[in-house]
Amino acid sequence: MNFSYELIEKYKETKGYTQDKQVISDFEEFNSGNMSKIKKGTRHLTANQCIEMANAVGMDQKEALLKLAIEKSKSKEEGKIWSDIVKKISAACIAGILAAASLTGQVVTPHLRYRR
Incomplete structure (x- = not known):
């Protein structure tokens, strides 16, 4: 599993969400196509999405952005x-x-x- 999707899963758990569409509704630039591509590892979170999710799950923003950079390499x-x-x-x-x-x-x- 890639970092972007792991962070999404942690975000869902923190928010008490059970469905991806609940996450999608929290972010303007998110849609089901993006979510599908993130699951497959062909797309990644944006830096802003990463920061927002990291804040929500209590993860250090810098650590999250570094992990995202590794994933996007x-x-x-x-x-x-x-x-x-x-x-x-x-x-x-x-x-x-x-x-x-x-x-x-x-x-x-x-x-x-x-x-x-």
């Missing part, structure tokens, strides 16, 4: 580059969190008790 090389960007951003975020935690003394360490 015209070549394997382009897709790999986008994937590498996502990995680098993720690694940088983790490093930043760990650095901030160590500065504030919030690094998780086991609490030791001494017994006499």
